[in-house]
């Protein structure tokens with residue numbers, strides 16, 4: 001039988017959005033790395049306007065910027081969860097955190113590469 005909690009309601013859907021925005025607010029206000037990514041994203045967007053990039057190039061820039069943010073949000077989540085699960089030193093937790101950080105690194109390298117491919121020929 002369907003539980004009250006499982007029913008589709010507009011109020012419940014709005015609450016989900018509220019929780020998601022709460023997470024986003026926390027990420028941008030509390031997480032220091034978010035500020036670095038925000039500055040880098042703003043820089044990329046300003047250069048994009050300045051160099052008058054094409055629609056396809058805008059799509060590429062927005063895509064890599066969002067990929068970096070998604071990777072960083074998940075990295076922050078994993079760090080927080082790991083700190084709750086195991087506040088003490090643990091070799092498995094070390095690997096988990098290092099791999100989460102590796103995901104951000106790969107996303108950042110992709111963003112740099114795409115930025116270089118789009119911007120460098122227009123600059124030099």
Ligand SMILES: Nc1ncnc2c1ncn2[C@@H]1O[C@H](COP(=O)(O)OP(=O)(O)OP(=O)(O)O)[C@@H](O)[C@H]1O
Nearest residue numbers: 033079086087088089090091093094095097098101
């Ligand atoms: N409980 C732990 N056990 C073993 N190693 C850990 C543990 N916590 C952190 N580390 C090691 O320290 C590194 C940094 O972890 P930390 O949680 O401080 O993240 P951080 O680099 O400060 O993250 P950020 O700068 O994104 O907040 C991890 O990648 C991991 O190698």
